[in-house]
Amino acid sequence: MKKLLYIFLxxxxxxxxxxxxxxxxxxxxxDGDSIPTIVNIVDTTTAADTxxxxxxxxxxxxxxxxxxxxxxxxFNFLVKxxxxxxxxxxxxxxxxxxxxxxxxxVAVAAIKVAPDDxxxxxxxxxxxxxxxxxxxxxHDLLQGTTPDDxxxxxxxxxxxxxxxxxxxxxxxxxLAVVASKKxxxxxxxxxxxxxxxxxxxxxxxxLTAIMATLYxxxxxxxPEFWQEYYYHPTLNPLVLPPIMAALVVTTWLxxxxxxxxxxxxxxxxYFLPGITYLAKLIGMAMLVYLVVSWSTLFYVGYLLVxxxxxHLLRQAWRSIIRQDA
Numbered sequence: 001m002k003k004l005l006y007i008f009l010x011x012x013x014x015x016x017x018x019x020x021x022x023x024x025x026x027x028x029x030x031d032g033d034s035i036p037t038i039v040n041i042v043d044t045t046t047a048a049d050t051x052x053x054x055x056x057x058x059x060x061x062x063x064x065x066x067x068x069x070x071x072x073x074x075f076n077f078l079v080k081x082x083x084x085x086x087x088x089x090x091x092x093x094x095x096x097x098x099x100x101x102x103x104x105x106v107a108v109a110a111i112k113v114a115p116d117d118x119x120x121x122x123x124x125x126x127x128x129x130x131x132x133x134x135x136x137x138x139h140d141l142l143q144g145t146t147p148d149d150x151x152x153x154x155x156x157x158x159x160x161x162x163x164x165x166x167x168x169x170x171x172x173x174x175l176a177v178v179a180s181k182k183x184x185x186x187x188x189x190x191x192x193x194x195x196x197x198x199x200x201x202x203x204x205x206x207l208t209a210i211m212a213t214l215y216x217x218x219x220x221x222x223p224e225f226w227q228e229y230y231y232h233p234t235l236n237p238l239v240l241p242p243i244m245a246a247l248v249v250t251t252w253l254x255x256x257x258x259x260x261x262x263x264x265x266x267x268x269x270y271f272l273p274g275i276t277y278l279a280k281l282i283g284m285a286m287l288v289y290l291v292v293s294w295s296t297l298f299y300v301g302y303l304l305v306x307x308x309x310x311h312l313l314r315q316a317w318r319s320i321i322r323q324d325a
Contacts, residue, residue, distance in 0.1 A: 086134025
């Protein structure tokens with residue numbers, strides 16, 4: 001059950017825009033005595049930072065690398081590629097090329113940065129055990145691995161296939177609408193919101209729109225927050241920045257609302273009509289998610305959420321009055 005919640009959470013907070021992208025290489029210098037470090041380059045005679053004073057240049061560089069690349073030594077990656085080749089370097093005890101394979105967990109043992117800014121300027125030493133270790137370019141490492149956390153793995157898998165599963169959910173909603181119109185009922189098929197007297201369909205769509213706005217805002221304004229969350233995910237909003245905490249809280253509310261919606265459908269419909277109703281609502285929610293998240297990149301999504309909230313609350317109020325009557 002816990003794993004299913006992780007999967008559902010990952011589905012909800014991954015959009016068709018953006019996605020999980022590895023941090024870009026920087027000029028940070030790590031573990032190189034002959035290479036100028038950031039601390040050496042910065043002029044500390046005029047504006048010394050007392051928080052950096054106790055740190056050695058190597059420690060300061062490691063801290064900066066952790067902040068810009070979101071991982072550091074002793075961080076664990078899970079291999080998702082078929083295999084990754086690890087190359088020995090001068091001074092290594094093991095001098096043979098070795099491979100790690102899909103499903104292996106590797107730990108970061110060391111990081112070196114070359115003075116140039118090429119894509120292979122950063123090399124990472126990883127090890128799966130004391131006999132299987134070597135160096136690999138950071139670009140190849142990040143392309144062939146995911147952080148060793150179930151949420152990170154789900155986010156990566158869903159991000160890679162987001163076009164497929166989002167199109168599938170939209171197609172499911174369309175098929176449900178077509179199938180329901182072909183069915184023979186005693187009464188004419190009414191509007192989706194009129195088929196069940198409940199506030200949960202309105203609340204589910206509204207929370208979905210808010211969640212899409214928050215996700216797109218993160219991607220638009222603070223993408224480094226999303227990268228940090230990808231490498232160090234948590235379900236506890238109290239330890240996250242405000243916008244990420246709001247995104248996680250909204251996601252939990254969507255999950256709770258959807259569970260309550262399933263219970264309402266169970267009490268209002270037979271099996272097949274209930275499945276059809278849920279499919280139509282999921283398809284509509286996915287359409288709302290895509291439109292709002294895409295338009296938020298151009299600042300139009302914020303207005304759309306306000307308009308949608310007004311429309312949904314108005315429909316919900318009419319539904320409540322009709323139910324009381």
